[in-house]
Amino acid sequence: MTFNPLEQRGIPLDRQLRNWRELDVAPIDPDRCDPYTRCRIITMNGIEIEAVLFSHQMARHCPDQDVRRQLARTRYIEQQQQKVVNWLLPGVSSVLETTIAYEQVAVDLTAWVARMEPDPYLKQAYQFGVLEDFDHLYRYANLYEMIEHRKAEEIVQGLTEVMPGRPTPYHHRDAVDNVRDPYDRDRADPLSKLHALTIMSAEQQTMNFYMNVGPQYMEPIARRLYQEIGLVEEEHVTHYESLVDPGETWWEQLVNHEYNECYLYYSFMEQEPDPRVKAIWELHLGMELEHLRIACDLMRRHDGRDPEQVVAPRLPDVLTFEPNKEYLRGLLDTQIDLTTLGAGYVREAHERFEAMQRTVNSDGGPPSELVMEQHQHLYGRDYRVESAGRPA
Amino acid sequence: MTHEARSDVTGGGEDVVALLMRQHGDIRNLFDEVERAEGEERRAAFRRLVQLLAVHETAEEEVVHPSARRAFDGGEQVVEDRLREERDAKERLSRLDDMDPAEPDFLPALRELRTEVMRHARAEERYEFAQLRRRSDPRRLAAMAKAVKAAEAMAPTRPHPGVETAPKNIMAGPVAAVMDRARDTIRKAMGDRG
Numbered sequence: 001m002t003f004n005p006l007e008q009r010g011i012p013l014d015r016q017l018r019n020w021r022e023l024d025v026a027p028i029d030p031d032r033c034d035p036y037t038r039c040r041i042i043t044m045n046g047i048e049i050e051a052v053l054f055s056h057q058m059a060r061h062c063p064d065q066d067v068r069r070q071l072a073r074t075r076y077i078e079q080q081q082q083k084v085v086n087w088l089l090p091g092v093s094s095v096l097e098t099t100i101a102y103e104q105v106a107v108d109l110t111a112w113v114a115r116m117e118p119d120p121y122l123k124q125a126y127q128f129g130v131l132e133d134f135d136h137l138y139r140y141a142n143l144y145e146m147i148e149h150r151k152a153e154e155i156v157q158g159l160t161e162v163m164p165g166r167p168t169p170y171h172h173r174d175a176v177d178n179v180r181d182p183y184d185r186d187r188a189d190p191l192s193k194l195h196a197l198t199i200m201s202a203e204q205q206t207m208n209f210y211m212n213v214g215p216q217y218m219e220p221i222a223r224r225l226y227q228e229i230g231l232v233e234e235e236h237v238t239h240y241e242s243l244v245d246p247g248e249t250w251w252e253q254l255v256n257h258e259y260n261e262c263y264l265y266y267s268f269m270e271q272e273p274d275p276r277v278k279a280i281w282e283l284h285l286g287m288e289l290e291h292l293r294i295a296c297d298l299m300r301r302h303d304g305r306d307p308e309q310v311v312a313p314r315l316p317d318v319l320t321f322e323p324n325k326e327y328l329r330g331l332l333d334t335q336i337d338l339t340t341l342g343a344g345y346v347r348e349a350h351e352r353f354e355a356m357q358r359t360v361n362s363d364g365g366p367p368s369e370l371v372m373e374q375h376q377h378l379y380g381r382d383y384r385v386e387s388a389g390r391p392a
Numbered sequence: 393m394t395h396e397a398r399s400d401v402t403g404g405g406e407d408v409v410a411l412l413m414r415q416h417g418d419i420r421n422l423f424d425e426v427e428r429a430e431g432e433e434r435r436a437a438f439r440r441l442v443q444l445l446a447v448h449e450t451a452e453e454e455v456v457h458p459s460a461r462r463a464f465d466g467g468e469q470v471v472e473d474r475l476r477e478e479r480d481a482k483e484r485l486s487r488l489d490d491m492d493p494a495e496p497d498f499l500p501a502l503r504e505l506r507t508e509v510m511r512h513a514r515a516e517e518r519y520e521f522a523q524l525r526r527r528s529d530p531r532r533l534a535a536m537a538k539a540v541k542a543a544e545a546m547a548p549t550r551p552h553p554g555v556e557t558a559p560k561n562i563m564a565g566p567v568a569a570v571m572d573r574a575r576d577t578i579r580k581a582m583g584d585r586g
């Protein structure tokens with residue numbers, strides 16, 4: 001691919017502001033859309049939210065009024081982008097349906113990134129994490145059948161399997177064991193930086209989502225399951241954000257963010273079958289190219305460095321939503337019993353892990369177990385979608 | 393075919409809201425079935441959909457809406473909105489019921505009905521059921537569940553071999569007739585309760 005976002009002209013910022021009618025996008029049809037269209041929407045929503053939150057943090061640490069004004073201008077446009085992207089999701093979907101779609105994103109996005117990641121230590125971090133998202137999908141799918149009598153198959157549409165991963169009760173580790181070692185900003189492959197930012201943003205939005213929607217449930221088991229998995233999302237955000245080199249300057253991070261948005265909108269534009277949604281990816285790519293140009297100017301001016309030093313000279317191969325069934329089954333066969341110790345991975349249940357487990361489980365088992373017990377009691381089985389053509 | 397769920401619990405005592413929410417899922421499943429089936433199978437699945445919709449909407453009108461009207465401030469208006477949606481859906485259902493499931497206009501019309509029914513169901517869950525559960529005695533919610541279950545027994549959600557093609561199927565017939573019979577059953581169940 002020869003697309004170099006540093007050399008493309010985007011839409012001038014003063015022509016990016018949209019009116020109310022342009023923001024008012026028609027939602028996708030949850031019963032007839034390509035499930036991966038919904039996955040791309042959820043991903044880009046997480047990316048835009050990270051863009052906005054990052055920009056706010058940067059502004060709070062920035063003494064230069066002109067820079068703060070520039071950040072505010074771009075950020076308002078990014079907020080409009082977030083509104084357009086996330087409002088593609090339909091109001092007729094229940095929270096649990098959207099939750100299952102979030103977990104489908106976590107599974108297939110993380111699996112693809114794990115497959116493509118060139119650095120072995122980072123690759124291991126994604127392989128480790130994806131088996132946990134995989135189990136969350138399974139637990140929520142069982143809750144969905146209990147509460148709504150619907151099968152998660154209707155949401156994931158045979159693209160993603162639904163079956164046990166690393167059991168959710170074992171995701172609760174001592175918090176210090178969630179901190180990974182960062183990549184080295186001077187030596188890391190530019191693609192590795194994009195991967196870390198993408199997965200961190202997606203997990204962060206999943207964390208935010210569960211934090212906010214969990215208490216809207218009336219069913220005690222649903223309320224409890226969202227609490228438990230919400231706490232695992234906290235672990236995942238810690239896990240992934242610690243991969244990013246904290247030595248990156250604010251300017252460098254800003255460029256990385258904007259570059260990543262160009263990469264993802266370009267990737268999704270290339271594979272989107274829904275023409276209406278594709279037009280949005282294309283429009284937003286045009287906007288991001290300009291945001292990137294502005295970020296690069298800021299970096300040159302305030303960091304005294306060329307952005308070309310920190311980002312790839314051309315976009316990597318497109319990030320793709322596609323089934324990862326065999327890959328995931330391979331990981332299930334080899335990594336299901338891993339946990340973390342310090343910044344590494346071990347098989348034994350070490351002392352800190354055991355202590356954490358004892359405390360959280362000291363007065364009754366975890367909700368993720370309870371949901372399976374209740375499902376078993378109601379249906380005499382658990383709910384799974386095993387479609388890879390061989391028994392798990 | 394998977395097992396039917398035992399209908400006694402979802403995290404504590406069964407109440408009418410949990411039951412109706414699960415029926416919303418069953419209805420959506422039946423829409424899927426009708427869309428995917430062809431020929432006689434589609435006809436049979438559509439009959440089951442008509443039956444379940446009729447029983448479900450009648451149960452809501454007889455049991456749930458009257459309680460909701462009195463249960464919370466604004467209940468009257470919320471119920472009026474839901475009744476208007478139900479009237480529209482019923483008209484659409486009757487028109488669909490007059491069509492041959494094999495004709496080309498059937499599926500587009502079915503999809504329109506589906507969209508309307510799903511919106512209605514979600515609005516009930518968010519604006520009516522949530523308030524009803526909050527303001528009603530759990531025993532009352534459980535008693536209402538019993539009446540709805542009595543009606544539900546009239547509408548099988550899964551195929552029962554032989555029933556669909558039997559000309560004397562008790563639930564066969566136009567939408568209005570199915571609803572009348574569901575109403576009788578519910579009133580009897582409510583009456584039995586005292």
